[in-house]
Amino acid sequence: MMHWSTIIYCGIITYLTRFSMIFLLKEDILNDKTKKILSYVPSAIFPAIIFPPILLDNTGSLDFESNPKILAAILAIIVGYISRNILATIFVGLISYWFLIFVYYQ
Amino acid sequence: MNIRIKTLTKGIVDVSPLMIPVVPFGIIFGVIGMELGLSALMTFGMSVIIFGGASQIVLLQLFSGGASSLVAITSVGAVNSRHLLYGAVFSEYLSHLKLTWKIILSYVLIDQAFAVSNTYFKKNKENEFKHYHLLGAGFTCWTVWQISTILGIVLGSVVPEELGLSFTISLTFLALLINDFRKFKNVIVMLVSGIIATIGYNIIPFQAYIIVAALSALLVATLLTLINLEKK
Numbered sequence: 001m002m003h004w005s006t007i008i009y010c011g012i013i014t015y016l017t018r019f020s021m022i023f024l025l026k027e028d029i030l031n032d033k034t035k036k037i038l039s040y041v042p043s044a045i046f047p048a049i050i051f052p053p054i055l056l057d058n059t060g061s062l063d064f065e066s067n068p069k070i071l072a073a074i075l076a077i078i079v080g081y082i083s084r085n086i087l088a089t090i091f092v093g094l095i096s097y098w099f100l101i102f103v104y105y106q
Numbered sequence: 107m108n109i110r111i112k113t114l115t116k117g118i119v120d121v122s123p124l125m126i127p128v129v130p131f132g133i134i135f136g137v138i139g140m141e142l143g144l145s146a147l148m149t150f151g152m153s154v155i156i157f158g159g160a161s162q163i164v165l166l167q168l169f170s171g172g173a174s175s176l177v178a179i180t181s182v183g184a185v186n187s188r189h190l191l192y193g194a195v196f197s198e199y200l201s202h203l204k205l206t207w208k209i210i211l212s213y214v215l216i217d218q219a220f221a222v223s224n225t226y227f228k229k230n231k232e233n234e235f236k237h238y239h240l241l242g243a244g245f246t247c248w249t250v251w252q253i254s255t256i257l258g259i260v261l262g263s264v265v266p267e268e269l270g271l272s273f274t275i276s277l278t279f280l281a282l283l284i285n286d287f288r289k290f291k292n293v294i295v296m297l298v299s300g301i302i303a304t305i306g307y308n309i310i311p312f313q314a315y316i317i318v319a320a321l322s323a324l325l326v327a328t329l330l331t332l333i334n335l336e337k338k
Contacts, residue, residue: 002144006175010165010182011155016185019212021193021227022175024113033331038195040327042221044299045188046279051300052307055278060308063291069273076277080284089281090127090274094233097273 068100110235117242120222125250127278130220131159132251134272136258138166146259151257157248159217160275161185177234182315191324197238201228203237209274213324214244221282299323 054073057063064070076093083089132153139149144166152162161182168178192215200208223240230236286292303319310318 002148002169003175003298004148006154006178007148007155007165009175009179010152010161011157013179013183014156014158014161014186014189015212017183018193018215019208022197022200022208022212022215023205025194025197029158035195035198036331037324037328038191040292040295040324040331041188041191041195042143042283042307043286043295044323044327045191045316045320046217046283047296047314047323048303048316050276050279051304052315053272055304056307062304069276072273073276073280074166080281083288084284085124086123086281086284089284093277093280094274097270101268101270 066105068097068105072097072100109233110238113233113235113238114242116226117223117239117244118218118246120226121218121243121246124218124278124282125224125246126160127191127274127281128247128250129254129257130274132254133258133261133277135159135162135166136255137261138258139161140259140262142166142170143248149259150252150255156182157251158182158186159251163272181314184317187317188217188320190214191316195224196220196227199231200237200240205252207237211240211244214240214248216244216247217279217282219243219247238308259275291327291334294330295323295327298326 050073054069055062055064055067057067072093075096076089079085079092080089132277135150135153139152140146148240152165156162156165168181193212196215200211203211219240222243226239227236228235230239283296284290286296299319299322302322303315306315306318309315
């Protein structure tokens with residue numbers, strides 16, 4: 001049973017993850033080295049969200065065979081690399097995924 | 107044009123392309139919430155109170171799997187711990203602001219707003235009103251997220267599951283990285299993060315695989331940065 005209290009606690013924790021550093025840190029704390037390292041933050045976090053749903057099936061096992069998401073993601077990466085266009089990357093990924101599941105694998 | 111309105115508008119314009127994949131994401135969240143038997147108010151309440159797409163979906167997954175409240179809350183905290191690092195990056199640009207501004211801007215410091223405002227802040231350090239960019243980008247995300255959640259609640263089970271729209275979650279985060287694809291060190295960091303998350307998905311408890319993978323990858327990034335400094 002989902003309770004409002006759970007949602008509210010989740011909301012408070014989420015808010016604190018956003019607010020705490022802005023509230024506590026001042027600009028003079030961060031030197032150039034720290035900034036350089038922090039510039040890697042998106043590269044360090046997003047793949048952890050990207051990879052598991054693509055590579056793992058519903059049971060949590062690695063699925064390299066008949067996995068349309070891997071091929072669609074590779075196509076999206078190639079388009080993103082060449083075009084550096086966010087929308088082109090997403091659309092190529094989604095359209096090739098739909099092509100694979102509705103046409104190729106049918 | 108007034109510099110505040112101009113900066114606010116720039117934030118809205120910059121983040122808009124990133125909003126297109128957020129719409130199906132929000133719809134998916136709304137649909138899943140209804141399918142799991144949550145009330146419309148509770149599903150919408152999650153979007154307003156938590157306002158963090160990935161963590162909201164994780165929360166629903168855990169709820170459907172019968173996880174306890176403590177595990178659910180810990181997991182949401184783990185998934186959203188990446189915002190600590192966003193806050194650390196932005197503290198440099200926002201530390202001079204009044205507390206009220208910090209309270210408001212913190213509420214909308216999400217992935218997409220961070221991505222576009224970070225780029226803007228780096229290029230426009232002199233703009234006294236640069237925080238208006240984050241305000242514009244953040245509340246654009248907020249509005250789109252709330253509307254698409256409502257759409258999902260209304261659509262309910264009408265959206266066929268076969269469309270596989272959850273794949274757009276991965277595609278969105280992937281598209282947010284395209285500017286780093288050409289940087290060799292970033293690619294190494296990405297691979298470390300992705301591989302550890304995939305392996306850790308089944309091993310690491312409490313859905314903490316995201317933060318474990320991220321911290322490991324950040325450690326690699328630190329080593330790469332230090333090695334580079336030594337060479338100089």
